[in-house]
Structure formats: structure tokens, C-alpha cells
Amino acid sequence: MQALISVYDKTGLDQICPILIDAGYKIISTGGTFEYLKKIGIKVDSVYSITGESEILNGRVKTLHPKIHAGILADTENDSHLKDLNNLNIDTFDIVINNLYPFEEVVARKNSTDAQIIENIDIGGPAMLRAAAKNYKRVTVLIDPKDYEMLAEKITKGGIDLPTRKILAKKVFQLVSKYDKSIENYLSNQSEENFKNRLDISYHKISDLRYGENPHQKGAIYSNVTKGIANSKLLNGKAMSYLNYLDADSAFMAVNSFPNHCVSIVKHTNSCGLSYSSNQLDSYKMALRGDPISAYGGIVGFNTELEENTALEMSSMFFDVIIAPSYTMKALKILNKKKNTRILTSNFQEEFFQFRSINGGLLYQEIDNKEDLIKNWDFVTKNKPNKNEIKNWAFAWACTKFVKSNAIIITSKKSIIGIGSGQPNRINSVNLAIEKAKSYLTENSILASDAFFPFSDSIELASKYNIKNIIQPGGSIRDHEVISEANRHNIKMIFTNTRHFSH
Numbered sequence: 001m002q003a004l005i006s007v008y009d010k011t012g013l014d015q016i017c018p019i020l021i022d023a024g025y026k027i028i029s030t031g032g033t034f035e036y037l038k039k040i041g042i043k044v045d046s047v048y049s050i051t052g053e054s055e056i057l058n059g060r061v062k063t064l065h066p067k068i069h070a071g072i073l074a075d076t077e078n079d080s081h082l083k084d085l086n087n088l089n090i091d092t093f094d095i096v097i098n099n100l101y102p103f104e105e106v107v108a109r110k111n112s113t114d115a116q117i118i119e120n121i122d123i124g125g126p127a128m129l130r131a132a133a134k135n136y137k138r139v140t141v142l143i144d145p146k147d148y149e150m151l152a153e154k155i156t157k158g159g160i161d162l163p164t165r166k167i168l169a170k171k172v173f174q175l176v177s178k179y180d181k182s183i184e185n186y187l188s189n190q191s192e193e194n195f196k197n198r199l200d201i202s203y204h205k206i207s208d209l210r211y212g213e214n215p216h217q218k219g220a221i222y223s224n225v226t227k228g229i230a231n232s233k234l235l236n237g238k239a240m241s242y243l244n245y246l247d248a249d250s251a252f253m254a255v256n257s258f259p260n261h262c263v264s265i266v267k268h269t270n271s272c273g274l275s276y277s278s279n280q281l282d283s284y285k286m287a288l289r290g291d292p293i294s295a296y297g298g299i300v301g302f303n304t305e306l307e308e309n310t311a312l313e314m315s316s317m318f319f320d321v322i323i324a325p326s327y328t329m330k331a332l333k334i335l336n337k338k339k340n341t342r343i344l345t346s347n348f349q350e351e352f353f354q355f356r357s358i359n360g361g362l363l364y365q366e367i368d369n370k371e372d373l374i375k376n377w378d379f380v381t382k383n384k385p386n387k388n389e390i391k392n393w394a395f396a397w398a399c400t401k402f403v404k405s406n407a408i409i410i411t412s413k414k415s416i417i418g419i420g421s422g423q424p425n426r427i428n429s430v431n432l433a434i435e436k437a438k439s440y441l442t443e444n445s446i447l448a449s450d451a452f453f454p455f456s457d458s459i460e461l462a463s464k465y466n467i468k469n470i471i472q473p474g475g476s477i478r479d480h481e482v483i484s485e486a487n488r489h490n491i492k493m494i495f496t497n498t499r500h501f502s503h
Contacts, residue, residue, distance in 0.1 A: 002071070003095035005037070005044075006030040006063060006128065008102060012145040016097075017042045019152045025095065030062045031055060050091075063124045072096060072131040072139060095151075096132035096141045100125045100175075104182050121183055129172045136169035137162065143175055178202045199364060201355075206230060212242045221245060228252075228349030232323065236335065237342035240321075244299070244342060248323045251301030254402040256348045258395075260304045263287040264402070267298040270422075271402040275415035276395075281310045286415035288317070291436060299323065303348075306331045368401055368500060378474065378495040381486045385469065385494070393446055393494060397471050400450035400500040407450040407502070410437040410467070417445065426451075430458045434465050443468045450500045452476040456485035463489035473499045 003025045005013070010033065017027060017037060027044045029037055037044040048054060051065045063069075071093045074081045085092065101122040106112050132141035140160045142151060147168065154160045181202050188196060203222035212219035219242045223230040229249045234240065240248075247266050254264035254271050262276035263283040273290030275283045280302070288295055296317065302310075302324035311331035314322070315338070322335060323344040335343055355364045374390060385393060396411040403409060403421045408429040410418035418437025420429030426449065437445065447462055449472040459482055462470060470486065474495030486493040 001025045001094045002028055002091055003097065004028050004063075004068070004072070004093045004128070005097045006033050006047075006125070007097060007099045008122075008125075009099050009145060010036050012148045013037065013042070014040050016148040016152060017044075019155060020095070023155045028093070031059055060123065063128055068093075069127070069131055072128065073135050074138075075135070076138060092138075093132075094139060096128055096139060098125050098128050098132075098141070099143050099145075100129075100179055103179065103186075107182070107186055117186065122179070126176050126179065129176055133169035133172035136165045140165050141168055141172050143172055178204075195364065199355075199362065209242050210239060217242075225349055227347040228351075229323070229344075229346055231349075232344040232346035235327070235332065235343040235345060236338075237321075237340060240342060240344075244321050247299040248301070248321050248344060250402065251299045251321075252323050252346065252348065255301045255303040257398065257401070258303070262303045264301045265290065265295045265298050266301065267291075267294045270404055270419065271399065271416065272298065272419060273416055274399055274402065277414060280304060280307050281313060283415075284310050284313060289440070290416040291419065295319075306335075308334065311335050368502070370498065372397060372496060372498060376497055378497065379492075380474070380479075380483050380495050381491060381493040383468075383487075383490055383492045385492050389444075389469075392444075393469070393471055396446040396448040397496055397500075400448050401502065403450070403502070405450055405501045405503060407500075408433040409448040410434065410441070411446050411448065412440055412442065412444065417441070426453060427455075427458050427461060430461050434461070434467075438465060441465055441467065445469065446471060448472070450502065452479070452499075453482050454478060456481045459485040459489070459491065463491060468492060470494075471496060473497060475499075 001024055003020050005027055006029060013036070020027060021043060027037065027042065028047060028050060029044050030047045034044060034046050047063060047068065050067050053065060055062045067088070067090050070085065070090050074085055074092050076082060076092060101120040103120045103122065106117050106120045129141060129143060132139045142148070151160070154164060181200055203224045206221045206223055209219035209221060211217055221230055225231065229245060229252055246269055250269040251264045251266040254274060255262040258276045261280035261283045264271050265273035265287050272294040273287035275286035277283045297320050299321040300319050305326040305328060306324040308328055308330040311334040315334055319341055321342045321344060323346060325347060326345055335341065352367055352369065353364065354367050355362045372394065374394065392411065392413055395414045396409055399409045399411065399416055400407050403419055406423050406426045406429045408420040409416055410433045417440040418433040420432030423429040423432065443466060445467055446469040447467050452473050452475045453459065454476050455478060459470065468490065469492050471494045474497060476482065483493065
């Protein structure tokens with residue numbers, strides 16, 4: 001019996017190899033693996049002893065040889081295969097242990113050159129793995145050192161059964177598929193092609209969920225990265241649900257779109273409170289002011305370490321989920337007393353594309369990450385904001401990204417004081433936002449609309465509550481009527497020439 005071992009990650013070889021030898025396996029190895037096994041005292045023969053050929057091209061060609069692949073692929077129940085093996089004096093391999101060059105790790109290193117990345121595209125490894133996995137009815141193939149313990153147990157108890165070999169083969173094809181996809185993604189990112197003719201999606205399952213949006217729906221969570229809400233760590237409370245993940249993602253996306261210290265309170269994926277300032281506690285209080293009724297049972301997100309005084313202030317309110325990049329020890333001790341509150345920690349994952357399933361397919365688009373450049377804004381009314389006010393206008397406009405359309409946001413300085421969302425017409429959203437904000441409205445309050453006003457009625461309504469500042473994309477065929485109405489009430493209005501519509 002023979003085992004072919006050629007690995008980049010040499011973890012566990014010192015444990016599995018002695019077990020293979022005790023079970024009667026002859027170990028054949030290549031290059032760095034061969035040298036490593038000799039160094040730790042494992043009896044091993046080189047691939048050269050089989051092929052009679054030295055490695056060439058600086059190790060690019062080691063195992064790509066008919067005698068190696070015939071030994072892996074041979075069907076010993078096929079008389080023709082047995083005849084070829086006998087004529088060519090080829091012995092079969094019963095076990096193949098292999099893992100691949102760390103292509104994804106090298107890509108992730110900021111200082112990696114293109115030449116280094118290309119050199120870490122493994123060729124011989126995937127070929128060996130595919131051959132062994134194809135022939136799983138006879139050959140056992142391993143790619144994960146975590147499976148060595150299972151292999152050892154199987155060998156010591158009499159052998160590796162067919163169902164186990166099939167599971168290991170499936171694992172190989174999953175890994176090779178993901179590996180090839182990561183190479184394709186790298187090469188695609190080198191070009192200007194964003195939307196390819198074929199979209200292949202490969203994610204690994206993190207865990208099953210208790211259920212989906214409703215108890216009768218099954219659910220699970222998957223990821224293809226190591227950061228972000230999908231890979232968050234639960235520090236306290238019950239397991240996350242499908243809706244918890246959705247809302248936590250909305251909160252975390254919002255706060256990571258603004259400077260420190262930003263706080264977002266989310267209900268049903270809408271920011272019902274959003275604020276940032278130089279003080280975290282102040283930001284939290286102002287975010288809560290946006291809609292304290294909706295905030296109850298909601299999700300609150302932070303983009304800075306959650307501090308003790310903020311945690312103390314939060315202790316009087318029930319939140320379903322709290323998400324922050326980290327917590328002080330004292331803050332965590334306070335929050336852990338709330339047994340029904342899920343406390344998460346996560347690093348933000350910057351992303352550029354998103355997809356959504358529809359019946360029969362997927363919609364795929366760029367994420368609305370566009371930088372809103374003030375130089376592209378049009379100051380369309382007679383009365384215009386001064387330079388000192390522009391940051392507050394920019395905040396109001398940015399908030400529209402995080403509220404479902406038709407979205408109307410009313411802000412005071414850098415805090416939301418009123419929201420209208422998800423309405424079938426824009427004036428309904430204006431009414432809702434004003435109703436929530438009216439206790440805090442001043443002449444400095446800003447009303448932001450995610451899309452243009454189709455009629456001047458919303459401007460007239462805003463003027464009744466002394467709202468003097470409006471920011472919107474513009475682009476309606478009735479823009480002139482809207483501007484005239486704003487001028488009639490001495491309202492300052494900006495057209496951003498960009499829409500932030502969100503469903």
C-alpha cells in the first residue's frame with residue numbers, strides 16, 4: 001500500500017505518518033514535504049524513485065507525471081487498467097494527502113506583487129486532488145489536517161469505508177472549486193470587467209438558524225470572508241435569528257459610513273435614529289431621540305468601542321441586538337446583565353457589490369457607496385446655505401441611504417429627528433417625518449428626500465412647519481414648480497443630481 005503526501009500546510013504530519021507506516025503504508029513525497037518528513041525522522045521515498053525524473057521549472061513540475069497519475073486513477077477492477085499497470089511497472093496509491101498553495105492568503109497581503117500571486121496558483125495539487133477524488137471508490141483523499149485524526153481512527157479500526165471516502169472526495173471538489181473561483185476573481189479584479197457573463201457564487205455555511213423570517217421557514221447563514229456581521233462573535237444572549245442578522249447589518253453599515261462616534265438605531269432595517277459627534281454618549285442620546293418608541297426592541301450599532309457611560313445610559317432601554325467593534329470591560333459587564341439582549345462584536349467588511357434573489361434568478365449591482373461630491377450639487381434657490389452649514393446638509397443627504405423609499409429624513413445638525421419611509425407616495429413620507437420631528441424643528445433643520453419631488457405639494461407642507469432647508473436629487477419634469485414654491489417660502493434648496501433610492 002502507498003500514500004502520496006505533498007502539502008503546503010505540514011500541520012499534523014508528525015502524527016499521521018507514523019500511523020500510516022505502522023499500518024503498512026509506504027510513504028511517497030515531493031519537494032519541501034519530502035525534506036520535512038526526512039528531517040522529523042519519517043521513513044519516506046521521493047517521487048523521483050517512481051518517475052525517475054527530477055523536479056523541474058523551480059518545482060512547478062513535480063507530480064505531473066503519468067506514473068503518478070496512473071497510480072492514483074487506476075481502477076483495479078478494470079482488467080485493461082491492470083494490464084497497463086503491469087506493463088509499465090506502476091504501483092497504485094491508496095491514500096493521497098495534499099493541500100494547496102495559499103493563493104487567497106497571498107492575495108490578501110497588501111505587499112504581494114502580481115508575480116508572487118501568480119506563482120501561488122497551484123497546478124499539480126488540484127490535479128492530484130481531482131484525480132484522487134474522482135477515484136474515491138478506491139482512493140482516500142485528504143485536504144484538511146483536521147481530518148487526520150478521523151483517518152487514523154479509521155485505519156486503526158480496520159480501514160476506510162466507502163461513505164467516508166465519498167465525503168472526503170466531495171470536500172475536495174468543493175475546495176478546488178472555491179480555489180479556482182478565487183483565482184478567477186483575482187484576474188477579474190485586474191480588469192475593468194465588473195459584470196461577468198457568468199456569476200458563480202461560493203460561500204461556506206457558518207451555521208443553521210432557528211428559522212428564517214417566520215417560524216415555518218428554514219434558514220442558514222453563509223459567508224466567503226472572515227469579517228462583517230455574518231462572522232460576528234456573539235458575546236451575550238440567544239443565538240441570532242435571520243431578522244437579527246438583517247437588522248444588525250443595516251445598523252453596522254450605517255455607522256461605518258460616518259465618522260466617529262456614530263450611533264445607529266434600526267427597526268425593520270430602517271435607521272429610526274442616527275447621529276454622530278465627538279462624544280459617544282451624546283451620539284447615542286441623539287440617535288435615541290430620533291424615535292424612542294421605535295427604538296424599543298430594536299438594534300443599535302456603534303462604529304467605536306462601546307464605553308461604560310454609554311452602556312449605563314443604555315441599561316434603561318431594551319435592545320434586541322447591540323453591535324460594536326469592541327467593548328470596554330466595564331461596559332460589557334453592564335450589558336451582560338441584560339440576558340435577552342444579543343451582544344455582538346465585529347470588524348466591518350468593506351464591500352462593493354450586492355445581489356438579491358428573485359424568482360428564477362439574481363439581481364446584481366454595485367452597492368450605493370458613491371461619494372457625494374458637493375462640487376456636483378446645484379444650489380437652485382435664491383436663498384442659499386453658507387459654507388458653515390454644508391456639513392450638516394451632507395449628513396442629512398447621506399442618511400437617505402439607510403432608510404427605505406420613499407425616504408424623507410429630517411435632521412438637526414448631525415442627528416435624525418424625523419423619518420418617513422416605505423410610503424406609496426412622497427407626501428405621506430413628508431407627513432410622517434414632520435409628525436415625528438415637529439417637537440425639535442428649528443429654522444436650521446434640514447429635510448432630505450432620497451428621490452425628486454414630483455410635485456410642489458411636499459414643499460408647501462414643509463413650509464407650514466417652518467422648514468427652511470431641503471436637499472433632494474432633482475430631475476423631475478416639474479422641478480421649476482418645486483423651485484418656485486421653495487423661493488416663495490424663502491426655502492434654501494439643493495439638487496444633488498444623485499439619487500439614493502432603496503427598496
